[in-house]
Amino acid sequence: MQFLNNYSNRELNIWAELILDILVSFYFFPKIFSLIIDGQLYGDVLVGIIANTIIIAIIYSIFVFGAINALTKKEEKDERDYIYELKSYRISNIIYQVSIFILISQIVVFNPINPKPLTDFTAPMIAMLLLIITLLSSTGKSLTQLFNYRKNI
């Protein structure tokens, strides 16, 4: 309970989001990539993995976010929250743009001229890379917010 007293409801929610991002990454991506590499990424397999991921995320959200909101007092956002949110969106946007730029560079410029590319950029592979970029961007946002909140305490 001492842990809960040291963190605001908002901080705990951000921590929970971050842990959810990490859980999803560790469950979803290794499975998907092994299927892509084996060339066995079919619709029904993919649907099964996505359904499991969504179920895990829902169960996690019900228990964790429910517990956080039951044990700590929910507070209205104030100006400091909005400032930190904007800073975190800025970082998140930079991560997103740089990652997309690198991905496009790989696909358009390097992949055709490289005789032994790291991977074939098939449609499922590109979709997964875009998902990873989205997740990275979300993780960057959460980490920036947590850093700013802790920095000023």
Added chain:
Amino acid sequence: MKEQKIKNQIRRLRFDANEMTQAELAEKASVTRQTIIALEAQKYSPSLELAFRIAKVFDVPLEDAFQFD
């Protein structure tokens, strides 16, 4: 870390106001308690509007609550 140039007397003003708690001040100034903690630690510069709200809570002029170094 860059030092904040706006200093405040919130901790002293709270003490003078019958030892008002951070939570009470936060509620009266319509901010979170974490913002009051950051302000008292001189690690956050408030907006002009929040500075006026806090000064109003203690019923003091703005310059008694906040000073620019």
